[in-house]
Amino acid sequence: MSAARTVTLQVNGQARSVTVDPETPLLYALRNDLGLVAAKYGCGVEQCGACAVLVDGEKAFSCTLTVEQAAGKAIVTLEGLGTPDAPHPLQKAFEAEQAVQCGYCTSGIIVAAKALLDANPDPDLPAIRLALQDHLCRCGTHSRVFRAIRRAAQEMKTRELRA
Ligand code: FES
Ligand code: FES
Structure with a gap:
């Protein structure tokens, strides 16, 4: 565990800051800090796919990708694909x-x-x-x-x- 620090993430086209241990799984930051709860925790070990998001256009498992690893990359969650009025x-x-x-x-x-x-x-x-x-x-x-x-x-x- 490291000390919490503020990290800026690019999520669904917006810069969003979180103050967390940089080793925190991205999934926790998305759900607990940014209120983006579409991605789910299933297994925590890349075995179920429930936590998948896009990182620089590629599918990534946010249960094991850390906040530090995701910083500076374009993250897209289900919430970023479409809206109820304009769904993907x-x-x-x-x-x-x-x-x-x-x-x-x-x-x-x-x-x-x-x-x-x-x-x-x-x-x-x-x-x-x-x-x-x-x-x-x-x-x-x-x-x-x-x-x-x-x-x-x-x-x-x-x-x-x-x-
Ligand atoms: S929670 Fe199962 S793959 Fe991430
Ligand atoms: S796990 Fe219930 S719809 Fe897939």
């Missing part, structure tokens, strides 16, 4: 496909899906499975999740064609 196509697709039961895994899965679609806008089922291999869902929503991600990919492609 993935958020809309998860709703349309009813791809949520208890919702505990959902934030991490949507964040992982965002990283996937940014890298591969038209993923097939094996690519989606691979991207989600370290995301557990105890409620068994997997087949709906896969459909939702395909739906979002189609929606994003259609938007691009219209633009």
